[in-house]
Amino acid sequence: MGRGSSVLTRENGPQPADFADVRATNLAVVLRHLRTHAPCSRADIAATTGLNKATVSSLVTDLIDRRLVREVGMTENRIGRPAVMLVLDGSPYAAVGLEINTDYLTAVALDLAGERLLSWRRAFTGTPGQPGQAIASLAALARRTVSKLERERRRVLGLTVAVPGLVDADGIVELAAGLGWQRVDVRKSLLAALGEPGYPLLVENDANLAVLAEQRLGDQSGTGDLVYVTGGASIGAGIISDFRLVRGARGFAGEFGHLPLDPAGPVCGCGRRGCLETYAGLGAVIRRALPDVGIETALSPSEFGPHVDEIQRLAKAGDPQVLEALSETGRHLGHGLAILANLVNPACVALGGYFTALAPWLIPSATEELASRSAAADSGGTRIVASALDSSAAAAGGATRVLDAIDSGSLPTPHR
Amino acid sequence: MGRGSSVLTRENGPQPADFADVRATNLAVVLRHLRTHAPCSRADIAATTGLNKATVSSLVTDLIDRRLVREVGMTENRIGRPAVMLVLDGSPYAAVGLEINTDYLTAVALDLAGERLLSWRRAFTGTPGQPGQAIASLAALARRTVSKLERERRRVLGLTVAVPGLVDADGIVELAAGLGWQRVDVRKSLLAALGEPGYPLLVENDANLAVLAEQRLGDQSGTGDLVYVTGGASIGAGIISDFRLVRGARGFAGEFGHLPLDPAGPVCGCGRRGCLETYAGLGAVIRRALPDVGIETALSPSEFGPHVDEIQRLAKAGDPQVLEALSETGRHLGHGLAILANLVNPACVALGGYFTALAPWLIPSATEELASRSAAADSGGTRIVASALDSSAAAAGGATRVLDAIDSGSLPTPHR
């Protein structure tokens, strides 16, 4: 009745199915069930998924052979034969996500169970127009990460790079204003710098990856219609609709920061007037909340952190000027979110970046503004919440994306 | 590398697959191939889809048994054994779409091959706050349509109703401003009025159905990222992203008409200021292009058609005031579309409703505005085009939706 009728069908071109597909699908079903419900027994899996007990046994054997699943002890003190409990096997694999941003590089690695293996962050300042240096730094970080994981005898399942900008389907960065990049083939350069590694390497917009992380690792796991808003000098949105990332024809969806709110508004860096960023970007908040901070020169990205901390401190202390500044910022943000919500009607908007730290003071006015501008009653069900993830969200999303591929049936080979 | 890895996998909950799914998938593959490539032979299908010849034979036999496919003659004058050509069998089935709008009711029926069996339109004026009457009229139209089709010995595969408003996943119309409806359970009422018919009955937003029609029947067939904009007194958008309709958590996505363009703009019917509708809605165009037409009273919906015709005539004649009015309207429309395009990055925006007739004069300025407001170069690849469909687009989309369900593998029973 509801969404898709056949499990196996896709809407686009002819894609015939055979038994291998059935097997892959069911392996993935078991894997996903185990990811969310571990530890549990074969019998549990059969009962919950509807698969036959015999089939589950066969699937689990296969997954154990591939070292994706491990048996771990038995249930006790219960009527009947004790059950062998199963969990995802964390140890033999790792998924890597990297993020490059204006002032830092991040690396995150997750094991198959989603446990964080490492979380590195280093300061970084790229020279606009010189993406080569930045990619070299990124490659160095990738090498260090991968070799650390390989020293732990883990196999790297894939690596995804988050870039704050427009990334097309082939991993070419069309435009990244904050980095000063234009038409940079990050995927190709990085593949070359890493010596054509065996694992898949992908490049994706940072907000798109962050929303994946929010869906998988954050509070909103299980929500099928979700938006994540990055908050920094620039603002971007990652949109998930019906469990799928909205990328658009070229992969440029989610350009949220330059949403025009007011044709008579202040001039934005992009040359137009009244963009959301000029009202709710980090610069605007700092100007509003901390007017003593110099406004004449553009703030350096590395200065942002302390200012946000200061704003948070003052807000906690109840400073009226700061509270009003945040309330006003929230209203503008809510204005922008209302536009987004009317167009894609998410169940939830998660505020990331600097918004997360200031969320308690932004959300009330943003929610109010959203409600007043929503076509549907009750804001169409859209709630605004603070992201549960920290600034490594995009990198974590990159690793998550690798795990998603595994969960969708493209399993690693049975292990040599 | 690109989109999904496994054919059978969906991202959400555990959905095990078995043989029936394989069969359904492959039946659907053949059906879809035939829809786009008919007439063609079994051998063609096998070669193009990658399915085995024997499998195709078996699948085709099955489809012929279900009377979905028909053999039609042979190839001649060719080396080798002549091929038996196959086409979708139009005759035994029909899919029905209805539309209710402020001033008309529409019924469209398509056969399996997508050929139009009937296209009815009748004037209609509902009393706001009295949805019961309107539903009775709709039910009468549905009955007439269905009985005509059954007299032709066709089986109705399904019926979908398009409503210009917010429709949730259960077919409840949350709000339809133009009709004066609020929380009307159209699906339930109509099911009751039709005596619980055997075919599936669904209710959906008009723009959502129109975009399906545009993708399937219009010029944009095959495009996976597409937007359709309805243009009448109110404006709505139907969004398809990666071949799937973007509905949102409650089904309220695509609320486009009340996009705020300017907080200092004119007051809109919704109570806010500067909504897109006040700039690009039909009323605004008429006021701009035909200032002699009374503006003091709200225009009745039934008056719209002649005015649009008049504007079109004057535009063709080169009337400078009308050309300027359309150019300005196009600019505002482009402004709104830029917001939409930055968020979902469609390959194409199709202009429907009254926009279609006036498209030649709207598109140039709209395209220019879109380009100047796009974050990506080249407008992110988004083109603005006139819809190839007429005012029955939403109803046709309703019928298309029924066919989509068939094409996705939920085939009718083998025929008694």
Added chain:
DNA sequence: ATCTTTAGTTGGGACGGTAAACGAACTAAG
């Protein structure tokens, strides 16, 4: 000790896709 309950395995059956061989039906050419 026996019964009950639950877990997981085994063997048989059905189903559907694959591959290769085959007959059918045509054209081309001697």
Added chain:
DNA sequence: CTTAGTTCGTTTACCGTCCCAACTAAAGAT
């Protein structure tokens, strides 16, 4: 007319996967 060559579609044997039912296994309950 005969023979070769081509292509279509079916037939046959095979294999992999799932399902079902019966079975074994291992515990607590009586």
